[in-house]
Amino acid sequence: MRPRILISLMAFILALAPLPARANEANEINLRLFGENVIEGWDGCRFGLWQHNRDPDEDRYAYVLFAPIPDGEALPAWVKIGDEIIEVSPVDIGSADTGLIEPFRLYRDLDSKLTVMLEIFEQARTDAGIAISDARLTFLRDDKFPFSIRVKGLNGCPGTASASGAQADNRLSLGASVGFDSLDSVPAPVLRAIATEAPECEPENTAGFSSAYSISDEMTLWEVPCNLYASHGSSVFAVSWTYHPDHATVLLFPGPPGLDIADYAGLLNAGVDPATGTVTSYSLERGGDCGSFDKFQLVDAEGETVEFRLVEFREKTVCDGIETDPADFPLVYDGR
Structure with a gap:
């Protein structure tokens, strides 16, 4: 009798036990x-x-x-x-x-x-x-x-990504920076172009420190001070041509897509890397712990000229008291 009782008890326990995992499928x-x-x-x-x-x-x-x-x-x-x-x-x-x-x-x-x-x-x-x-x-x-x-x-x-790759082939590098300590060294056509195409810039109210970069034997990129502020300054970039000595044009910087920012000329806290032909810019809020960061690439453009293309935009919108390198702000746009 004992074996039968034991078997019956085991059957009862199994009946009460959870179903195998397969039953939960x-x-x-x-x-x-x-x-x-x-x-x-x-x-x-x-x-x-x-x-x-x-x-x-x-x-x-x-x-x-x-x-x-x-x-x-x-x-x-x-x-x-x-x-x-x-x-x-x-x-x-x-x-x-x-x-x-x-x-x-x-x-x-x-x-x-x-x-x-x-x-x-x-x-x-x-x-x-x-x-x-x-x-x-x-x-x-x-x-x-x-x-x-x-x-x-x-x-x-996704088909537009190939267009981005084609643009990458048009990237330009620059010659070494040649510095000048006054606006007297900047060609007059460059200063006239700034006055006409970027009237909000006032190079004459700055110390006049400028830089020139060779793009080719025919083209030169000029970085000219635009405005000075309490803790930072802005620059404007223009191109001049040796075969057209009386002409120059100001290059504009495109805003990030979708943010309704018009192209602009004055670039805050500009930094130029001649080897890659890139220009960076950053803007910080008063506390210095939030703001934005841009990176632009100089590329060939139609009409024997050049232009800047936005390749990176970063923004830290929360001012949390923690100072961060602007180049490490959260990535918002990647155009590479």
């Missing part, structure tokens, strides 16, 4: 990665997110969420759960007001049975659009366990 969201089998070869503008350790250009299945942008406005996004492709549309929860994507976004399907929560931790503007370097998607579905996955992505048009 019914409660798990069966998220699937996808590629061409879902996006059908779409190569235009898109909002796409892929698993953080995959590359959609190299891996057959990499995407977690994908929304074509045929006319500047994203269509409902696609996700794949099991064998089912589900359309989810963004739920309006307000704008980021930063020129980037709002850091928190919700998507829902038509029946409100699936909610997808997007959290963006790191993003920056590039020539191809807004690149997302770190984000998380969390899937919520009725009677299922929440499922989270780390992702990267792009909101933009």
Whole structure:
């Protein structure tokens, strides 16, 4: 009798015990990665997110969420759960007001049975659009366990990246700096161009320390002081030509895309690296613990001239009392 009692007791205990892990599979969201089998070869503008350790250009299945942008406005996004492709549309929860994507976004399907929560931790503007370097998607579905996955992505048009590469081939370097201690050494056409094209600059009210950099045998880049302030100063850059000695032009600096900043001439706290042909600038708030940082590349331009292209914009908007090198401020735009 004892063996029978023992067997019956074990059966009773097993009946009360939790089911094996396999039984919980019914409660798990069966998220699937996808590629061409879902996006059908779409190569235009898109909002796409892929698993953080995959590359959609190299891996057959990499995407977690994908929304074509045929006319500047994203269509409902696609996700794949099991064998089912589900359309989810963004739920309006307000704008980021930063020129980037709002850091928190919700998507829902038509029946409100699936909610997808997007959290963006790191993003920056590039020539191809807004690149997302770190984000998380969390899937919520009725009677299922929440499922989270780390992702990267792009909101933009990847085809424009090749144009950026073409621009990179036009990068110019400069000859060594030649310094001057007064405006008397600056060619008159350069000073006239500044007075006409950058009237807000007043070189005559500065000490007049200037620098010249050779671009080629025919072109010279001039850095001329623009205005002096209590703790910093601004410079203006102009180009002169040996074959056109009576002419010069002021070069403008482009503002970051999406921030509604017009091109400008005066550059605060300018620093020139002749070897790379780059010019940096930074601006600090009164406490010195927040502000912005720009980096520009001198490139060839149409009409036998040159221009500056923005390659990096950084900004620290929170003045937290911690002084940081402006070159280490959070990256907002990357045009390299």
